[in-house]
Structures are given as C-alpha cells and as structure tokens.
Amino acid sequence: MLNAIKLSDRQVSLFRDRGFIVLREAFSRSVSENIREWADEISRFPEEIGKHWVYHETSLIDEKNELINRIENMTPFHKGLSALADSFIPSCEQLLGEEAVLFKDKINFKMPGGDGFKPHQDSQAGWEFYATYFINVMVCLDEATLDNGCLELANRPAGLADTKLVGKEWAPLSEEETASMDFKPYPTKPGDVIYFDSYAPHKSAQNLTEKSRRLYFSTYNRLSEGDHLESYYADKRKNFPPDIEREVDKNYVYRV
Ligand SMILES: O=C(O)CCC(=O)C(=O)O
Numbered sequence: 001m002l003n004a005i006k007l008s009d010r011q012v013s014l015f016r017d018r019g020f021i022v023l024r025e026a027f028s029r030s031v032s033e034n035i036r037e038w039a040d041e042i043s044r045f046p047e048e049i050g051k052h053w054v055y056h057e058t059s060l061i062d063e064k065n066e067l068i069n070r071i072e073n074m075t076p077f078h079k080g081l082s083a084l085a086d087s088f089i090p091s092c093e094q095l096l097g098e099e100a101v102l103f104k105d106k107i108n109f110k111m112p113g114g115d116g117f118k119p120h121q122d123s124q125a126g127w128e129f130y131a132t133y134f135i136n137v138m139v140c141l142d143e144a145t146l147d148n149g150c151l152e153l154a155n156r157p158a159g160l161a162d163t164k165l166v167g168k169e170w171a172p173l174s175e176e177e178t179a180s181m182d183f184k185p186y187p188t189k190p191g192d193v194i195y196f197d198s199y200a201p202h203k204s205a206q207n208l209t210e211k212s213r214r215l216y217f218s219t220y221n222r223l224s225e226g227d228h229l230e231s232y233y234a235d236k237r238k239n240f241p242p243d244i245e246r247e248v249d250k251n252y253v254y255r256v
C-alpha cells in the first residue's frame with residue numbers, strides 16, 4: 001500500500017544544491033488519510049514506560065490545558081508508522097547516493113495553543129555525535145498554514161560550505177546568525193512531503209488557531225556512518241526522557 005517515493009534527477013540535484021525540496025501531493029488522498037489515522041491511533045495508545053515516547057506542553061491559549069506536544073520512537077510500536085519510515089529509505093538513498101538507515105522518528109503535534117520552534121539546524125541538537133549528515137522527511141498530516149505555524153525554511157547562507165553548523169550545539173540560531181537568512185514559509189496540505197537536511201535552517205511559529213497542526217518527521221543517516229537509533233534513544237532517555245519516565249523534582253529543559 002505504501003509505495004516508495006521515486007525522486008527525479010532534478011529533485012535530487014535541487015536538494016543537493018539548497019538542502020531541501022518540497023513535494024506536493026506525494027501521497028494520494030487515501031494513503032494520507034491512512035497516515036493520519038495512524039497518528040490518531042498512536043496518540044490514543046496508553047503511555048507506558050518502555051513504549052513510544054510522549055511529551056506534553058502547557059497550552060499558550062489556556063494554561064489549564066495540557067497538550068500532547070510530541071510523540072517519538074514510534075517504529076517499534078506501530079506497524080503502519082514503521083512501514084512509513086521504511087518507505088523513505090529508497091528516496092533518501094537517492095539523495096545520499098548510498099545506503100541509508102533510520103535515525104529517529106516523531107510527530108510534532110502543535111495542537112491549538114502549541115508552541116513554535118526557534119530557528120535552528122537539526123544537527124545543533126547533538127546529532128553530530130552520531131553522524132555527519134542527516135536527511136529529515138516531513139509528512140504533512142494536518143493542513144499547515146501561515147496561521148497555525150507551518151514549517152519555514154531558509155537556503156543555506158551564501159559563502160558557507162554546504163554542510164556546516166552555523167550556530168552552536170544545543171542552542172537555537174541567534175539573531176546575528178539568522179540576519180542574512182531568508183526564511184520562507186512552506187504551507188502544506190495532507191500528503192505533501194518536504195525533505196530537508198540537518199543543516200537546512202528552519203523554524204515555525206506557535207499555533208494560536210483552533211486547528212491542530214500535526215507534522216510527521218523521520219530522519220536518516222548514511223549506513224556507512226552506523227546504525228544509531230538505539231543508542232540515540234538510550235542517550236536521550238538519560239537527558240530528556242518521555243514525560244512518564246521523569247523524576248518529579250528534576251527540571252528538564254527543551255533546548256533545540
Ligand atoms: O514541527 C515543526 O514545526 C518543526 C520542528 C522541528 O524543527 C524539530 O522538531 O526539530
């Protein structure tokens with residue numbers, strides 16, 4: 001049911017030039033309906049230690065409301081979402097020019113009242129410890145608009161090597177670092193897909209509308225740099241565990 005996406009030569013070369021590409025209607029309406037149902041399903045699964053990871057946030061609209069912020073580490077616990085992550089391996093191999101392996105997967109929920117993301121490059125989140133280069137695949141689950149905080153991407157800054165950290169690890173990009181960057185919003189509809197690499201600067205606004213803005217992301221690296229999914233999650237569990245595993249009097253801060 002989930003056919004792998006086949007990228008054209010033009011899409012591959014555009015991605016290599018600027019670090020991202022946008023595919024409109026990469027999935028048919030019926031397939032994207034299925035994917036949305038999987039997202040609904042996993043959000044109804046009970047939160048249990050040792051299962052998929054759920055993070056919450058306090059609503060910016062009504063501080064009495066706790067919202068699902070993010071679900072991570074889904075592939076071992078949901079067949080459909082595991083097949084979805086697998087379906088992007090061939091297209092990531094086209095972009096990498098070599099074998100790819102899954103690094104992580106998540107759904108960012110950004111419910112009504114959900115917070116945005118400051119400008120950053122994903123490799124700033126400690127990923128360079130595991131590999132030098134990653135590709136994210138974003139699948140639009142709910143329509144993402146300017147109002148509800150769609151993804152905004154910038155071309156790599158001129159004069160910098162293709163793949164380089166502009167900012168520091170574990171901190172968003174500063175005003176100075178983003179001054180010359182030209183962020184553009186990419187509103188998407190369910191079934192649209194965006195590939196962007198771990199050096200593509202991006203951000204998104206908070207969602208103060210009444211509609212949820214769920215986006216799925218899976219991330220891949222070169223198999224020649226190792227299969228790190230298990231060690232990535234084992235390390236993250238120590239520093240930023242899912243809410244259900246947290247120690248009561250410890251303060252956990254989301255950094256990038
Ligand atoms: O969900 C979004 O708008 C962007 C999320 C993001 O950049 C991230 O999770 O690293």
Ligand SMILES: [Fe+2]
Pocket residue numbers: 120121122202
């Ligand atoms: Fe990001």
